[in-house]
Amino acid sequence: MTIPQTTSSPPAPQPRVSRRTFLKGSAAAAVAIGAAALPSARGAAVEQPASGTPSGPFRKGSVIDCHAHLSHRSRATWEADDRKLIEAADKLGIDQLCCSTLTPRWPATADGFRECNQWTADGMRRFPGRVLGYCYVNPGYGREALEEIRRCVEERRFVGIKLYNEYTCTEPVVFPIVELAIELGVPILHHAAHSHYFVEDQPRMSDGGHLAELARRYPEAMLICAHISGGGDWEWTIKALRNAPSVLLDTSGSVTDEGTVEMAAAVVGVDRLVFGCDSSMTAGVGKIRGANLSTQDKEKILGENMMKLLRRRKP
Amino acid sequence: MIVDVNAYLGHFAFRRLRHNTAAALLALMDSKKIDKAVVSSASAITYRNAQAGNEEVAAEVRGHRDRLIPLAVINPFYAGWQDDLKACHEDFGVAGLRLYPKWHNYSLSSPCCRELVNAAAERGLVISIPIRVEDNRERSWLLDIPDLPLEEIVELVKACPKARFILLNGIGYMACLLGRKDNGLPSNYAIELSRLSAVLANEIGQLITNLGAERVMFGTGMPFNYPDPALLKLEVLDASEPDKEKIRWQNAATWLRL
Numbered sequence: 001m002t003i004p005q006t007t008s009s010p011p012a013p014q015p016r017v018s019r020r021t022f023l024k025g026s027a028a029a030a031v032a033i034g035a036a037a038l039p040s041a042r043g044a045a046v047e048q049p050a051s052g053t054p055s056g057p058f059r060k061g062s063v064i065d066c067h068a069h070l071s072h073r074s075r076a077t078w079e080a081d082d083r084k085l086i087e088a089a090d091k092l093g094i095d096q097l098c099c100s101t102l103t104p105r106w107p108a109t110a111d112g113f114r115e116c117n118q119w120t121a122d123g124m125r126r127f128p129g130r131v132l133g134y135c136y137v138n139p140g141y142g143r144e145a146l147e148e149i150r151r152c153v154e155e156r157r158f159v160g161i162k163l164y165n166e167y168t169c170t171e172p173v174v175f176p177i178v179e180l181a182i183e184l185g186v187p188i189l190h191h192a193a194h195s196h197y198f199v200e201d202q203p204r205m206s207d208g209g210h211l212a213e214l215a216r217r218y219p220e221a222m223l224i225c226a227h228i229s230g231g232g233d234w235e236w237t238i239k240a241l242r243n244a245p246s247v248l249l250d251t252s253g254s255v256t257d258e259g260t261v262e263m264a265a266a267v268v269g270v271d272r273l274v275f276g277c278d279s280s281m282t283a284g285v286g287k288i289r290g291a292n293l294s295t296q297d298k299e300k301i302l303g304e305n306m307m308k309l310l311r312r313r314k315p
Numbered sequence: 316m317i318v319d320v321n322a323y324l325g326h327f328a329f330r331r332l333r334h335n336t337a338a339a340l341l342a343l344m345d346s347k348k349i350d351k352a353v354v355s356s357a358s359a360i361t362y363r364n365a366q367a368g369n370e371e372v373a374a375e376v377r378g379h380r381d382r383l384i385p386l387a388v389i390n391p392f393y394a395g396w397q398d399d400l401k402a403c404h405e406d407f408g409v410a411g412l413r414l415y416p417k418w419h420n421y422s423l424s425s426p427c428c429r430e431l432v433n434a435a436a437e438r439g440l441v442i443s444i445p446i447r448v449e450d451n452r453e454r455s456w457l458l459d460i461p462d463l464p465l466e467e468i469v470e471l472v473k474a475c476p477k478a479r480f481i482l483l484n485g486i487g488y489m490a491c492l493l494g495r496k497d498n499g500l501p502s503n504y505a506i507e508l509s510r511l512s513a514v515l516a517n518e519i520g521q522l523i524t525n526l527g528a529e530r531v532m533f534g535t536g537m538p539f540n541y542p543d544p545a546l547l548k549l550e551v552l553d554a555s556e557p558d559k560e561k562i563r564w565q566n567a568a569t570w571l572r573l
Contacts, residue, residue, distance in 0.1 A: 232453050282513055
């Protein structure tokens with residue numbers, strides 16, 4: 001059944017894998033509550049943002065990929081690659097993708113991240129309602145980084161901030177970024193990994209422990225620990241974040257280790273998990289589908305938790 | 316019908332595995348509508364004497380041979396491997412081998428390994444080679460086992476044209492000879508899809524174009540991995556239904572004589 005869309009966005013192709021299918025993975029739960037009663041992702045009603053929240057429509061029931069990237073335009077195929085990302089989202093029933101564009105080399109320069117954010121803004125125009133923007137900055141640029149965040153969030157309607165590995169998140173240079181994120185009411189998706197060896201090409205990598213420490217300093221900040229399934233020892237990361245209740249964990253990454261999502265749910269709770277792919281599309285979707293969790297819990301992970309976060313944006 | 320050519324039983328030294336007994340794996344397979352799985356011992360990856368793991372698997376699959384097809388893990392540098400190979404084939408009825416050259420610290424080009432491969436080929440056994448066991452970034456502080464370079468596989472398939480290889484847990488085949496069209500290599504290897512993409516770069520689609528759907532096989536890596544990502548790849552793959560049937564089970568049935 002086709003349900004008319006009520007946004008001005010062009011109708012997107014029908015996904016091959018509806019959210020109903022996403023949720024089939026928890027067979028017992030889905031059967032118990034009747035999976036057929038669930039709305040499909042594309043057919044979900046559009047809900048206006050909360051009053052006074054001028055941040056664009058976050059659709060009720062949406063599947064939101066909290067960790068996605070548009071291609072840097074130094075790649076000859078960037079336009080086709082971006083289109084393929086949206087096509088993949090269509091096939092997999094992903095409604096919205098929170099995207100950043102990263103520089104191909106780090107540390108990013110101010111010109112570099114500004115250019116990337118310009119392209120992200122362009123992606124939001126090219127794929128209206130599908131691409132939500134993260135503003136990427138290198139905190140080392142101080143004032144320029146802060147001005148860029150303000151411009152992206154206030155003028156370009158970006159939904160959050162993306163920080164990479166230029167600085168460990170507990171370094172003081174990062175604090176003004178976190179304080180501005182709090183002021184604006186937007187989340188920070190922070191690259192993170194924990195390996196039991198020194199990662200030479202990312203000497204200032206943050207891990208779950210660093211994010212927990214940052215959260216203790218700024219408990220009101222909305223922090224997302226990136227890709228637990230692509231960030232080394234995920235069991236370590238989950239345990240490190242157990243007692244950091246304001247930090248959410250992004251399930252993205254190419255690793256599909258069985259039991260990851262269930263352990264994260266058991267240790268930190270499903271309310272702190274947000275679905276993501278980080279370009280590993282079938283891995284991202286498949287591990288949620290495969291997780292032995294209730295349908296309601298999967299609904300939270302797939303979109304509700306992220307939507308709650310995005311609605312905390314300050315007017 | 317779905318046949319998974321990449322499944323395991325037993326324990327892994329560095330992470331708890333669930334669904335790792337025959338009964339539990341079969342229950343998982345039932346819930347995912349996977350009919351048969353080709354299993355080997357996860358414990359044998361780190362056991363010094365891998366044959367102990369093969370014995371455990373042989374005991375586990377007894378009574379389930381219609382659905383669980385055992386493979387033997389053999390280390391060609393360990394004493395008595397010829398006896399183990401004979402026992403695994405003649406007593407346990409394995410359909411093939413799994414080799415772990417990096418974990419067992421030998422080279423695919425070593426004479427011992429070539430001797431094992433040729434002995435397996437003589438017996439009509441397939442040789443399954445995981446390119447990795449787990450993502451290297453999550454490795455224990457105790458060890459650093461690199462992924463098996465695909466170039467080493469190229470040399471092996473060339474050197475042993477009568478052997479038949481199933482390559483597991485690999486990625487990046489298009490960047491080496493193995494995934495290229497008209498690559499001059501014998502067609503004695505097939506590629507399992509658990510880490511390949513079905514969207515974006517769509518490596519599965521490229522392999523079908525370059526090698527033919529006859530050379531691609533379904534596998535999940537369960538219970539190391541959730542089986543769902545691999546199943547999802549088949550769902551979203553742009554391929555004809557006859558080609559998908561080959562990948563789902565027909566190729567495995569032909570290669571493993573199921």
